[in-house]
Amino acid sequence: MEWDWNFVWQIMPTLIEGVKITILATLLGSVLAAVVGLGIALGRRSPNRILARGIGFVAEFIRGTPLLVQLYFIFYVLPDIGILLSPLVAGVIGLGLHYGTYTAEVYRAGIDNVPRGQWEAAKACNLSARQTWTRVILPQAIPPMIPALANYFIAMFKETPLLSAITVLELMNQAKSVANTYYRYIEPITLVGAFFLAISLVAVVLLRWLEHRYGRVER
Amino acid sequence: MTDWSGYLSLILQGAVVTVQLTVMGSALALVMAFVAGLGRLSRFAGLRWLATAYIEFFRGTSIFVQLFFAYFVLPFAGISLTPLQAGVLALGLNVGAYAAEVVRGAILSIGKEQYEACIALNLSRWQCMRRIIVPQALLVMLPTFGNNAIELLKATSVVSLISLADMTFQANIVRSQTGNTLFPFATILILYFAFAMIITFSIRALERRMARGLDGVRN
Numbered sequence: 090m091e092w093d094w095n096f097v098w099q100i101m102p103t104l105i106e107g108v109k110i111t112i113l114a115t116l117l118g119s120v121l122a123a124v125v126g127l128g129i130a131l132g133r134r135s136p137n138r139i140l141a142r143g144i145g146f147v148a149e150f151i152r153g154t155p156l157l158v159q160l161y162f163i164f165y166v167l168p169d170i171g172i173l174l175s176p177l178v179a180g181v182i183g184l185g186l187h188y189g190t191y192t193a194e195v196y197r198a199g200i201d202n203v204p205r206g207q208w209e210a211a212k213a214c215n216l217s218a219r220q221t222w223t224r225v226i227l228p229q230a231i232p233p234m235i236p237a238l239a240n241y242f243i244a245m246f247k248e249t250p251l252l253s254a255i256t257v258l259e260l261m262n263q264a265k266s267v268a269n270t271y272y273r274y275i276e277p278i279t280l281v282g283a284f285f286l287a288i289s290l291v292a293v294v295l296l297r298w299l300e301h302r303y304g305r306v307e308r
Numbered sequence: 309m310t311d312w313s314g315y316l317s318l319i320l321q322g323a324v325v326t327v328q329l330t331v332m333g334s335a336l337a338l339v340m341a342f343v344a345g346l347g348r349l350s351r352f353a354g355l356r357w358l359a360t361a362y363i364e365f366f367r368g369t370s371i372f373v374q375l376f377f378a379y380f381v382l383p384f385a386g387i388s389l390t391p392l393q394a395g396v397l398a399l400g401l402n403v404g405a406y407a408a409e410v411v412r413g414a415i416l417s418i419g420k421e422q423y424e425a426c427i428a429l430n431l432s433r434w435q436c437m438r439r440i441i442v443p444q445a446l447l448v449m450l451p452t453f454g455n456n457a458i459e460l461l462k463a464t465s466v467v468s469l470i471s472l473a474d475m476t477f478q479a480n481i482v483r484s485q486t487g488n489t490l491f492p493f494a495t496i497l498i499l500y501f502a503f504a505m506i507i508t509f510s511i512r513a514l515e516r517r518m519a520r521g522l523d524g525v526r527n
Contacts, residue, residue: 150497150501153458153462153500153501153504153505154462154497154500154501154504155461155462155463155464155465155466155476155500156462156465157465157466157468157469157476158465158476158479158493158496158497158500159497161476161479161480161493162493162494162497165483165489165493166489166490166493166494169489169490247369247370247371248370248372249370250370250372250373251372251466254469261372261373261376265376268380274380274381274384275381275384278373278376278377278380278381279377279381281373281376282369282373282374282377285368285369285370285373286365286368286369289367289368289369290364290368293364293368
């Protein structure tokens, strides 16, 4: 079977529709992952032992099981207990929760890297716990972790094709549907691959710049 | 009440396929990791470029796209693979690319004095790598290899989408046959987590075993 440029132009508009959803899911998922990760990282440091342990175990569990199965769980099991989610919302929640457990480790490393003296200074200045976090610790901890966080957001971007399994019409699903309509697989699947490769290569350049700008933090 | 034991055995049949995929995929990934990781450190520019291209390509596109490419597009190029072969190929090559960077990093982390000692002892390049550098680098690689193996285990769930009857695939069958969603998905989540735990603990045991007798030698 030969590569057909006419066919490529014919399917391009459909694929671009998919690209939009892919990017939307990545952006929303990234925001959720950043928030969830911070929540988990702070929860694990809670003085309440049981809470800290519980959150630690849940995070460990989510990280040890496949995203695809979690997506199925959110999409198929939650409606049984009365929570109906649209495919895209379910997908974004899945991505955000899954990658939140990864970004939690980045936050943990970032927070651990803030020198002890800063904590002691905050205490000496009689700052409350809340003030200590928002005014002293997090502003110092977050900039060095930006490259590592960005790294996980790129990884998440590459996982978005999984959302096609729960019927989100993102790029992969659009490609599959045009492939099934015309029974030509070469062009759609190759274009999907090329698209992801292109974005990833751009992302790598962006990441190098971020690393240069903010320095590295151990992942 | 439905008889769950029959459905459970269906899921366990899928678990066997998942374990097979994980073991074979890991074996391929290990080989690729060393080939590409050492290739990037080669004296020959051609080999270095080849290895870099392989690593960037497989890290830049997602496992999902690679799997679809192997299963749907390669047949048009005259290479027909069974779902299991396509799965092992895609998983092994994908995770191998990530692990190759681990190999490279670990080898670069070995001090210069080790190479100088090799030259002083008149060892050939091959002897130096085989007897001095790699045995020391292996210990550095091991924990990250464990993480990579867990990533591979989690990625095996994606093969269910190319109709390979792994654990996730069987869970979906149970879902469509019984209409119950909680039982199949909760079961496989627990099983995946259990497999991940097994990998974690065996890597830890291996690490202790390999680090034996090195106290005081490594800092």
